[in-house]
Amino acid sequence: MLRCRLHDSRVTLDSARARTYLPPGMKCSASTAAPPSVRGRPREFDPDEALAAALRVFWARGYEGASMAELTEAMGITKPSLYACFGNKEALFKKALDLYERDxxxxxxxxxxxxxxxxxxxxxxxxxxxxxxxxxxxxxxxxxxxxxxxxxxxxxxxxxxxxxxxxxxxxxxxxxxxxxxxxxxxxxxxxxxxxxxxxxxxxxxxxxxxxxxxxxxxxxxxxxxxxxxxxx
Amino acid sequence: MLRCRLHDSRVTLDSARARTYLPPGMKCSASTAAPPSVRGRPREFDPDEALAAALRVFWARGYEGASMAELTEAMGITKPSLYACFGNKEALFKKALDLYERDxxxxxxxxxxxxxxxxxxxxxxxxxxxxxxxxxxxxxxxxxxxxxxxxxxxxxxxxxxxxxxxxxxxxxxxxxxxxxxxxxxxxxxxxxxxxxxxxxxxxxxxxxxxxxxxxxxxxxxxxxxxxxxxxx
DNA sequence: CCGAATATATACCGGTCAGTACAGAACATC
DNA sequence: GATGTTCTGTACTGACCGGTATATATTCGG
Missing domain, CATH: 1.10.357.10 (Tetracycline Repressor, domain 2)
Known part of the structure; x- marks a missing residue:
């Protein structure tokens, strides 16, 4: 049951990536309220909808039972998009859990x-x-x-x-x-x-x-x- | 989530294999009470103990969470021995479940x-x-x-x-x-x-x-x- | 002692797992 | 239009999954 944990997701996420998704409940309003800073190619999916779809998959299958393939298909996005926006499977699950508790x-x-x-x-x-x-x-x-x-x-x-x-x-x-x-x-x-x-x-x-x-x-x-x- | 179901375990088990294990609770005493018919190399492990070990693994990890590697290690046997004695993972689980209910x-x-x-x-x-x-x-x-x-x-x-x-x-x-x-x-x-x-x-x-x-x-x-x- | 029968150990099968490298595409700014 | 930045799709990685082929032991009846 040893899972692949070859990289530290927090480093790549919090430093290199700037546009990771936060569920609507938890705005980090305290920090610098910078303009959305939409430089580069715009995202083609709605993170809220994608997260809701991921929640349904986790809800039906459980954390381990939900495969990334199933998640990406339900969310309508590809794996690199998922990882860029939500971090990794565990971070995605926690965000889905936040949404679940809130809604x-x-x-x-x-x-x-x-x-x-x-x-x-x-x-x-x-x-x-x-x-x-x-x-x-x-x-x-x-x-x-x-x-x-x-x-x-x-x-x-x-x-x-x-x-x-x-x-x-x-x-x-x-x-x-x-x-x-x-x-x-x-x-x-x-x-x-x-x-x-x-x-x-x-x-x-x-x-x-x-x-x-x-x-x-x-x-x-x-x-x-x-x-x-x-x-x- | 498609699992490998390439062979029909029941056929290989009930017909070709004669010495599959039955949990102690369910003796098939009605059939021909043949002598143990121990021809060939004798088994080197105790199926009861192995099943009890498997039960603990399933109990701790769940059906899907228990891997065959973990099971065989806890049972102290190799995979071919497990498959010859208990059939496959699903059959092993059901036998463990029988033992669980009984004990x-x-x-x-x-x-x-x-x-x-x-x-x-x-x-x-x-x-x-x-x-x-x-x-x-x-x-x-x-x-x-x-x-x-x-x-x-x-x-x-x-x-x-x-x-x-x-x-x-x-x-x-x-x-x-x-x-x-x-x-x-x-x-x-x-x-x-x-x-x-x-x-x-x-x-x-x-x-x-x-x-x-x-x-x-x-x-x-x-x-x-x-x-x-x-x-x- | 000889084969038949059974058990063991090693090494392997195709498939799926989470996660990623890379190249190209789409945008803003210059 | 050039450049930098970000997103998307394809194809891939190594590890692990359940299950098995094969060869070698070990016992039996004859």
């Missing part, structure tokens, strides 16, 4: 704004089913796929995704602590453990969706869970 | 014998944590890994694992229907949905274990879930 996981932030703890759980669970069983996108959760699939234990992709998920769960914990202060949750329940239980169920939903489960079946899990919910 | 998932059958529905759930959840967080084996669930990882939608490995899991869940459903007749569960709960919820949580536990979660954290999810449990 497809936006429901998480919204869910945390629900007025009650139960409302938070309800929105999270329904949002997960809608996202992971949607007809226009691949089934399953890109985060779960990436956590589970990656080969080597020390894989930086895996570590990155796990770290991102931990911060999401921490946000749920904080929300549930607030809910207990608000009286949404009885004092007998531990916010940390309840959040852990909820996120565990969420990840299970993602696995089942990945396996082709129908949304109605997942809805059954959700209904049962919410019927057991301790509090309002 | 590592034995707690599921035991759990279904618990006297109450709550007892069934408790044993299933605790058994999952013990199995997927053990120190002597890779973390996570081979079934979940295999479901999530496989590349092509039509991959027979994926389909096989999903089918196996469906039969497990069906067994839980039947057990919960019995539990409701026994009065373990209130009439308001649907056995199917409750089983779905439980197995969803179980798969979420596997994902978290895969990501390196400590058993104490998973125990928190379990405690919370069982505290919410409807019935006895």
């Amino acid at each position: 497809k996981l936006a429901y998480i932030g919204k869910a945390l704004e629900a007025p009650t703890a139960r409302g938070v759980a309800e929105r999270l669970l329904n949002g997960a089913v809608a996202t992971h069983c949607g007809d226009s996108d691949p089934h399953g959760c890109l985060g779960v796929i990436s956590t589970v699939v990656c080969a080597a234990e020390a894989d930086p992709i895996r570590a990155d995704v796990i770290k991102r998920r931990a911060s999401s769960e921490a946000a749920v914990v904080k929300r549930f602590e607030q809910a207990r202060r608000d009286g949404d949750l009885p004092d007998s329940v531990c916010p940390t453990k309840l959040a852990s239980c909820l996120t565990t169920l969420l990840q299970g939903l993602a696995v089942k969706a990945q396996g082709g489960a129908q949304p109605e079946e997942l809805q059954g899990s959700i209904d049962t869970f919410l019927a057991m919910w301790p509090g309002r | 590592k998932l034995a707690y599921i059958g035991k759990a279904l014998e618990a006297p109450t529905a709550r007892g069934v759930a408790e044993r299933l959840l605790n058994g999952a944590v013990a199995t997927h967080c053990g120190d002597s084996d890779p973390h996570g669930c081979l079934g979940v890994i295999s479901t999530v990882v496989c590349a092509a939608e039509a991959d027979p490995i994926r389909a096989d694992v999903i089918k196996r899991r469906a039969s497990s869940e069906a067994a839980v459903v039947k057990r919960f229907e019995q539990a409701r007749r026994d009065g373990d569960l209130p009439d308001s709960v649907c056995p199917t949905k409750l089983a779905s919820c439980l197995t969803t949580l179980l798969q979420g536990l596997a994902v978290k274990a895969q990501g390196g979660a400590q058993p104490e954290e998973l125990q928190g999810s379990i405690d919370t879930f069982l505290a919410m449990w409807p019935g006895r």
